[in-house]
Amino acid sequence: MVTINKPATKLNKPSKPQKxxxxxxxxxxxxxxxxxxxxxxxxxxxxxxxxxxVERTFLPPFSEVIRAWWDLLVSGELWxxxxxxxxxxxxxxxxxxxxxxxLGLIIGWYPLARDLLTPILELFRNTAALALLPVFxxxxxxxxxxxxxxxLFACTWPVLLNTISAVKNVDPLLIKSAxxxxxxxxxxxxxxxxxxxxPTIFTGIRMAGTGAILVLIAAEMIGAKAGLGYFITxxxxxxxxxxxxxxxxxxxxxxxxxxxxxxxxxRYFSRWKQ
Amino acid sequence: xxxxxxxxxxxKFLVRDEHKKGAQREFTAIQxxxxxxxxxxxxxxxxxxxxxxxxxxxxLTGLTKPTKGRILIDGRxxxxxxxxxxxxxxxxxxxxxxxxxxxxxFGLEAKGIPKSERKEKAExxxxxxxxxxxxxxYPHELSGGMKQRVAIARSLAFNPDVLLMDxxxxxxxxxxxxxxxxxxxxxxxxxxxxxxxxxHGIDEAVYLGERVVVLTANPGTxxxxxxxxxxxxxxxxxxxxxxxxxxxxxxxxxxxHEPEFQGAHI
Ligand SMILES: Nc1ncnc2c1ncn2[C@@H]1O[C@H](COP(=O)(O)OP(=O)(O)OP(=O)(O)O)[C@@H](O)[C@H]1O
Ligand SMILES: [Mg+2]
Numbered sequence: 222m223v224t225i226n227k228p229a230t231k232l233n234k235p236s237k238p239q240k241x242x243x244x245x246x247x248x249x250x251x252x253x254x255x256x257x258x259x260x261x262x263x264x265x266x267x268x269x270x271x272x273x274x275v276e277r278t279f280l281p282p283f284s285e286v287i288r289a290w291w292d293l294l295v296s297g298e299l300w301x302x303x304x305x306x307x308x309x310x311x312x313x314x315x316x317x318x319x320x321x322x323x324l325g326l327i328i329g330w331y332p333l334a335r336d337l338l339t340p341i342l343e344l345f346r347n348t349a350a351l352a353l354l355p356v357f358x359x360x361x362x363x364x365x366x367x368x369x370x371x372x373l374f375a376c377t378w379p380v381l382l383n384t385i386s387a388v389k390n391v392d393p394l395l396i397k398s399a400x401x402x403x404x405x406x407x408x409x410x411x412x413x414x415x416x417x418x419x420p421t422i423f424t425g426i427r428m429a430g431t432g433a434i435l436v437l438i439a440a441e442m443i444g445a446k447a448g449l450g451y452f453i454t455x456x457x458x459x460x461x462x463x464x465x466x467x468x469x470x471x472x473x474x475x476x477x478x479x480x481x482x483x484x485x486x487x488r489y490f491s492r493w494k495q
Numbered sequence: 496x497x498x499x500x501x502x503x504x505x506x507k508f509l510v511r512d513e514h515k516k517g518a519q520r521e522f523t524a525i526q527x528x529x530x531x532x533x534x535x536x537x538x539x540x541x542x543x544x545x546x547x548x549x550x551x552x553x554x555l556t557g558l559t560k561p562t563k564g565r566i567l568i569d570g571r572x573x574x575x576x577x578x579x580x581x582x583x584x585x586x587x588x589x590x591x592x593x594x595x596x597x598x599x600x601f602g603l604e605a606k607g608i609p610k611s612e613r614k615e616k617a618e619x620x621x622x623x624x625x626x627x628x629x630x631x632x633y634p635h636e637l638s639g640g641m642k643q644r645v646a647i648a649r650s651l652a653f654n655p656d657v658l659l660m661d662x663x664x665x666x667x668x669x670x671x672x673x674x675x676x677x678x679x680x681x682x683x684x685x686x687x688x689x690x691x692x693x694x695h696g697i698d699e700a701v702y703l704g705e706r707v708v709v710l711t712a713n714p715g716t717x718x719x720x721x722x723x724x725x726x727x728x729x730x731x732x733x734x735x736x737x738x739x740x741x742x743x744x745x746x747x748x749x750x751x752h753e754p755e756f757q758g759a760h761i
Contacts, residue, residue, distance in 0.1 A: 394584060394586055394588045397558065397588070398582065398584065398588035399601075399605075401556045401557075401576045401580070402576070402601075402602055402605040402653070403575070403576040404605045412601070413590065416590070419592075493592040493634075494591065494635070
């Protein structure tokens with residue numbers, strides 16, 4: 222036994238450093254692959270105006286934009302607008318979840334309600350929220366209410382429709398299996414229908430998150446006194462071009478942040494899926 | 496002692512009429528089924544596809560009701576689902592968002608067993624089906640055979656008197672199926688449950704069942720109940736070459752291949 226074991230351990234040892242070196246290399250390759258195009262993009266943005274390929278009044282070099290961004294950050298100006306936007310979108314988004322998820326669960330559970338309501342819900346979903354913005358402003362004015370309402374409107378449909386289809390598509394065998402254990406309807410709903418629906422509901426939530434920012438920025442561009450959308454149009458009117466781009470970059474970052482947050486949440490709640 | 500008693504059980508469904516557009520007609524899935532299952536018995540049901548085996552099992556779960564006749568358990572008519580019966584489906588029907596342990600605890604919770612006891616019980620039944628080391632795996636991380644073991648453990652855990660199994664091993668490969676067959680026999684011996692087991696396999700029916708109920712199709716009725724005079728299937732390693740096994744197997748085969756079945760798929 223001992224003599225057999227010895228060569229085995231000897232063979233194992235030299236292979237260890239090899240194994241640990243290759244993952245770090247492949248991680249490096251992966252990071253390079255992920256960032257190379259991004260780096261080239263920034264480089265192009267920096268050089269094209271510098272070299273006079275594009276008019277630098279309309280597209281200032283990247284470094285200038287970043288400087289403007291930094292100044293806005295330090296002065297607190299950017300934060301003020303960022304805060305206004307995030308609070309509105311978060312408020313509308315959460316309100317939409319609070320309305321759409323329970324409603325979707327109920328509609329999804331009753332086939333008659335589902336069949337009656339799905340066509341009109343599809344119609345609403347496919348009506349671009351921004352097309353209704355004039356209506357919202359007409360009825361609710363240009364204050365916070367109309368902006369939050371339009372986010373609420375835009376977020377509601379994807380969540381509602383996904384929730385309905387999630388409930389509808391729960392594996393009937395799972396329901397049968399749970400029912401055979403003689404559990405109450407409430408428990409069936411809470412312990413089976415709801416968890417089985419979570420991944421599909423979350424897909425709707427992620428869609429709503431992207432939509433929330435989109436419609437809010439547009440709404441802020443039309444009528445607001447604060448917010449990133451307002452800030453961008455304001456900068457444009459006053460020919461603060463570097464500041465305008467700084468605002469656009471902030472929106473990109475905000476979008477990335479929201480998408481990242483919701484994707485991680487989605488992954489967490491769907492971790493039991495293949 | 497009689498555990499389960501079918502009394503002239505008939506089940507009809509409303510189906511679309513092929514001849515009249517938009518009209519419905521009655522379709523008799525099973526008709527006048529009548530037999531009894533003894534306490535602690537292992538009984539298997541075979542019959543051509545579509546003869547109403549799953550329909551019969553649904554009636555036993557109490558999720559559907561007979562059109563005519565009734566089914567008694569311990570002398571009382573079945574009126575709805577209950578934890579005195581546990582069910583195992585061919586497609587496992589495990590909750591994919593729960594681990595193996597979570598799935599087993601689900602039934603325990605349904606029974607109202609306090610949380611502190613659930614863990615211990617789940618542990619015991621995982622051990623019984625040989626999955627002690629897989630307690631925290633999600634169903635998609637388990638093989639088909641393992642999933643079915645979890646499903647069996649889940650049904651056993653809330654301690655039903657009767658275990659209802661609808662082709663539980665049909666989706667498994669031959670080797671896994673054989674392993675699970677012997678394991679099921681072992682569990683049956685150990686727990687003394689009454690088991691009603693539906694299968695397509697004649698070998699499986701004869702190997703597992705103390706009696707085999709052979710059904711006819713269209714509508715489903717009991718053709719014959721065959722006694723299988725085998726003792727100690729687990730001790731006899733080569734039970735399938737036992738003359739008693741062979742002749743019982745032939746009898747069931749003949750029953751399933753008599754003229755009225757011709758054209759039916761088995
Ligand atoms: N809900 C239903 N509505 C109408 N007809 C049904 C319904 N359920 C079953 N049937 C019919 O009843 C008959 C028996 O079906 P069942 O599923 O019980 O057969 P089975 O013996 O389990 O078949 P298999 O061996 O293929 O699983 C079939 O002809 C089927 O079409
Ligand atoms: Mg069936």
